[in-house]
Amino acid sequence: MRVQVAIIGAGPSGLLLGQLLHRAGIDAVILEQRSPEYVLSRIRAGVLEQGTVALLERAGVAARLRAESLAHRGVGIAFGGSRLRFDLQELVGKSMAVYGQTEITRDLMEARAAAGARTIYEAEEVSVHGFAGTKPTVRWTKDGAARELECDFIAGCDGFHGVTRAAVPQSAIRCFEREYPFGWLGILSDTPPVDLEIFYAFHERGFALCSMRSTSRSRLYVQVPLTERVEDWPDERFWAELRRRIDPDAAARIVTGPSIEKSIAPLRSFVAEPMRFGRLFLAGDAAHIVPPTGAKGLNLAASDVHYLSQALIGWYRTGSAAELDGYSGRALARIWKAERFSWWLTRLLHRFPDEGEFLWKMQQAELEYLAGSRAAQTALAENYVGLPY
Ligand code: RFL
Ligand code: PHB
Secondary structure: OEEEEEEEOOOHHHHHHHHHHHHOOOOEEEEOOOOHHHHHHOOOOOEEOHHHHHHHHHOOOOHHHHHHOEEEOEEEEEEOOEEEEEEHHHHHOOOEEEOOHHHHHHHHHHHHHHHOOOEEOOOEEEEEEOOOOOOOEEEEEEOOEEEEEEEEEEEEOOOOOOOOHHHOOHHHOEEEEEEEEEEEEEEEEOOOOOOOOOEEEOOOOOOEEEEEEEOOEEEEEEEEOOOOOHHHOOHHHHHHHHHHHOOHHHHHHOOOOOEEEEEEEEEEEEEEEOOEEOOEEEOHHHOEEOOOOOOOHHHHHHHHHHHHHHHHHHHHHHOOOHHHHHHHHHHHHHHHHHHHHHHHHHHHHOOOOOOOHHHHHHHHHHHHHHHHOHHHHHHHHHHHOOOOO
8 A cells, every 4th residue: 555644643633634634645555553442431531722723613613612622812820719711812812722632532533424525443563664765665454464555654643552652763763751749630521610710720729620621521630649549539529629729719610520531631741852863754642742720732733733734735746845844843833832820820829749839839929920911811811821833
């Protein structure tokens, strides 16, 4: 089999890249190790920047998003018994859209099926070869049989634990990493959102976040030590802990109910440089991870895919490699700024168990400063809505 672009991974990066290439007349196959049902069962991101929404519009997959997403003009931080609200629209003229990653993935899968584009699910032992030269290949097994694909380019969209970044010789790649000494315990529940807008909470018992997927479905998180196990968190314990950490007005209004998903995610900052190795290009979580504070992960995957699709389209239209050569630098410039913001917001809002009272005092002082300074609020808002592409 031969194809122009082989995409590894059918998460949002791979599916969106496939869709943008397809609309430009470029032939791409996606290889995914899981089943479509498994991919759709992963509950992850839910907050989209306007740039991400615009890209989904350009990809022709925004009809349901337009109809069903919730526009969020503002975001809050609860601390010291009350709530600080950042009016994003007023501060920087932009807002956010609440629409689940699962829904984006579903919309992209449906568009791909309607276009008759090929996705090979449950591809096992995927491996990438020859990308230092001009004839890369991808190998995998399916139903016990070995398969091979020849291509012009490979796009590594296979997430943090994928095979593409790992296939790069160690001497050609540098990784920068920070692990945080806590995780987020998250639940999804068919209960009304705690408030109309998303808010983060800073509390001596630890961070919390009240988000949503719709007007009747909540997504909620509390900071927990990494040693914690989901089994030790029956729903009642989760709700009680959340109530303690948010402002009393919100705590009094919470409507509780059974969780329909519950999991613990560790927090990590990670960047691999560069993002291009000959004819292999990395995009999304395959190249970088942000802690979820600030909701940048999926949005960064979208900006990578924007740059990469433009570079590939440019190459096929004009034969010029200029944009392919510039891809890694362009993508990383935006990534590092989002890494900085996510790291900063994580440090501002969480309880760091091994840091003394000094950091805790600094966090409080910074929140007081944010509460009183329009300049500081504008800086937060500018980063939260997403820096320009
Ligand atoms: P994904 O989604 O991990 O998809 C990679 C795909 O590659 C497949 N794969 C392989 N396929 C073939 N062969 C192999 N060897 C393979 N290895 C892996 C996988 O099965 C998978 O289908 O990466 P992608 O596409 O780059 O997308 C990135 C986003 O998923 C991620 O950045 C966001 O979910 C991060 N994130 C958030 N981002 C936001 O922008 N806003 C948010 O509100 C937000 N909240 C979150 C989040 C991530 C979270 N977790 C659990 C990681 C909340 C959470 C809790
Ligand atoms: C979510 O809705 O899952 C969410 C919202 C904001 C974040 C992270 C996750 O910063």
